[in-house]
Amino acid sequence: MAEAQAIPVATAPAITRREFLTYAWAASMALFMAELGGLSVLFALPRFKVGEFGSIFRLGTVGAILPRAGEGPREYPDARLWLVHTERGILALYKVCTHLGCLYKWVPSNFRFECPCHGSKFQLDGTYIEGPAPRDLDRFVIYLKDASGRIVAQTDPQGDPLPVPDPNLIIEVDTGKKILGKPARKA
Ligand code: FES
Known part of the structure; x- marks a missing residue:
């Protein structure tokens, strides 16, 4: 009986340490910008109601x-x-x-x-x-x-x-x- 032919499986190329650090840096920057955007919205909202001290x-x-x-x-x-x-x-x-x-x-x-x-x-x-x-x-x-x-x-x-x-x-x-x-x- 003929031996089954092994089919080569395409594997994703392993990322280098440099690429990993680049991705990690980009992800943390994206998170930081999202938090900054959220904080800006919070600061833009009025903190006090009309007729409350501070307003x-x-x-x-x-x-x-x-x-x-x-x-x-x-x-x-x-x-x-x-x-x-x-x-x-x-x-x-x-x-x-x-x-x-x-x-x-x-x-x-x-x-x-x-x-x-x-x-x-x-x-x-x-x-x-x-x-x-x-x-x-x-x-x-x-x-x-x-x-x-x-x-x-x-x-x-x-x-x-x-x-x-x-x-x-x-x-x-x-x-x-x-x-x-x-x-x-x-x-
Ligand atoms: S004189 Fe008003 S707190 Fe001292």
Whole structure:
């Protein structure tokens, strides 16, 4: 009986060490880029809901909520801010002392903000008066919007008081955008 003829089987060529390292590097780069893409999407998503600290608070229309210029401030506990109206415009002052982070208070009898922890004091517009605080009070960016939602004016990058041109505008405060107070002018 004739012997069965062995049929040669095609075998895949073995990959070299250099090829293996190249493939491994390419795979890890692809994984890295995929993770980077995923992280970018995560960062692009809003982290806070509207009305949650760290996001935008719609306080109301100027005419309805704003104290008269030079009057005491109005407190918004959820937004952690004091809404202030000075002769130069409005401010949204962050409620945390610029020294070591205590919650300072408005003291009507002295017409100023006072911190109970170490005695720092600030004027109505957040300007440092005395005490260990290193700077004026921090503030948030304010947007003044019309009824259609268009931004008519907003706080400048220095955090100066924002003039209010129209009592029908809506005040929104972005508690995710904090501007540090200016360095304290100490005697
Ligand atoms: S934390 Fe306000 S003065 Fe120290």
